[in-house]
Amino acid sequence: MEANNNNPLILVTNDDGIHAPGLERLIEMAGKIGKVVAVAPDQGRSGMSHAITIRYPLRIKKISEEKDCSLYACSGTPADCVKIAINQILDHKPDIVLSGINHGSNSSISVLYSGTMAAALEGGLHGVPSIGLSVTDHSSRPDFSASVLYGEKIIKNTLLNGLPEGVCLNVNFPKLPVEQIRGIKICRQARGIWIEEFDKRIDPQSREYFWLTGYFDNYEPDAEDTDEWALKNHYVSVVPIRIDFSDLNAMDKLTSAYAKAIT
C-alpha cells in the first residue's frame, strides 16, 4: 500500500470517543503533517472490536470545521466511523488512517478486542495504510510526550514508504518519559490470554450479575521478538497485523488430513 506524502489527507478516529485527550493529541500531531478529518464515536466504545452497527441507523454531527481540520461525532463504533468517513464525509480516500491515541495498551491478543485496532484494520481493508496507536496507561490524562515524539516518526515513515500489502500497524507506547525510551522495535503479537475473574455481585432485587475483570497471562515473557517484551524493556512496539486471518500452513495440514479422513 503506497501513500502520499504531499499534504496528505489524514483520517483520524479512536475508540475512547470524541472527548478523549488521546484523540486531541493525535489530531494535533496529524495536523502538523497534513489535512485532518477526524470522525470519532460520540461516546467511549472501548472493547467493541470490529463491531458494526446494523440494527440501528448511524448519525453523524459536525462538531467543528477549520481550514485543515474538521471534527465529526458518529453514533457508531470505530469501524463504523471509518466506513462512514470514507463513504459519506471525505471527498476522496484518505492517504492514511490513524486511530488513537488509545488510553490503555492494545498489545498481544488485546488486538482482537480493540476498537482502536479494528478502525485501523478497516482502513487496511479499504487499501489505506493504517495505524492504531495506544499508550500503556489507562488513566484519563496520560503523559503523551513520548507517544507524540515516536508516533510522528512512525506516521511520517508510513506516509513515505507505505506498508506491505494487507498489513496495518499496531503501535504501543510504554508509559515512560521520553528519555527512558530505547527506540522502536518491530515485533510480533505475544502469545497469552486474559484470565477472566468474573466479579459476581447481587443486585437490590437479589439477582446475580457479573463484572468482567481479569489479568493478562503472557505465555512467553522471555521472547524478545514480542510486543510484550518490547514494552517491558522500554521500547515502542510496532506489530504488523494482517487483514487476512487465514493460516496458509494450517491449510496444507488440514488438506491432507481431510483427504484421508472424509470425502
Add this chain to the structure above:
Amino acid sequence: MEANNNNPLILVTNDDGIHAPGLERLIEMAGKIGKVVAVAPDQGRSGMSHAITIRYPLRIKKISEEKDCSLYACSGTPADCVKIAINQILDHKPDIVLSGINHGSNSSISVLYSGTMAAALEGGLHGVPSIGLSVTDHSSRPDFSASVLYGEKIIKNTLLNGLPEGVCLNVNFPKLPVEQIRGIKICRQARGIWIEEFDKRIDPQSREYFWLTGYFDNYEPDAEDTDEWALKNHYVSVVPIRIDFSDLNAMDKLTSAYAKAIT
C-alpha cells in the same frame, strides 16, 4: 490443540441469539456427539465481532437443563458467552467450542465482523479446538440438512484429530440441497471488501440518519483456493483462521526499513 472423543463436553454458542433455529440445529447435532452446554446471547448480536461487555455487568439465565444438555441465555456478546461459560458455568474446559449455525455467510472478510467467528476465536484463545459454522442463507428458516450432514463430519474429525496450534475453523455451507454439494474444501479467506452504500434518510425531526448497507466485492473471483470460489462451486468451505494476527513476513520487511529510516 488436542481434543477428547469420548463423550466430549461441547460448548455451543452463536450470534443470532438463543431463539435462532441455527442454534437449535447445532445443539441437536452436538447432542448426538457428546454432552452439550449452550450459552448464547439473549438477543441477536450479529456483526458484534469480538466485542466484550465492559461498561455493563453480564447476566446469565438458565433456560433449560436436561441430563446431557443445558441451555443458558447471556446478556452479552458471543465472546462474552464463551468467557462466562468457561469461567462460571462449566466445571472444566470444554473439549470443543461450536458457534452457529449462523444464518448468513461468514466467508472472506466477513470473518472480521462476525460474532459467530469471534466466539470460535475466543475458544481458540482458551486453547480449545473451535469451529464457527454458517450457512449462506440469511432467512429465518434456512434448510440446514446439508449443514448438519457436513457439519457433523467436520466436528467429528476435529474431535478426533484436534486442530493445528493457534488455529480455529471458519466453516461455511452453500445454500444448496445435500445432493448438489460436491464435498469439503480447505480454503483461504478470499480478498475483497464490502462496498458500503449508506442509505441516507430524514427522520420526522428533519435530521439525517444512515443505514449501513452494501455488497461484497470479491477481488479474486477466479482464485480456486478461496472460500468464495468454493461456495460458488458448491463446496463446503473450511478456512483455518489464526488467533495470532501478526504478519511475520512484514516484520522482516519493516525491521530493515526502520533500521534505515529511524532510530
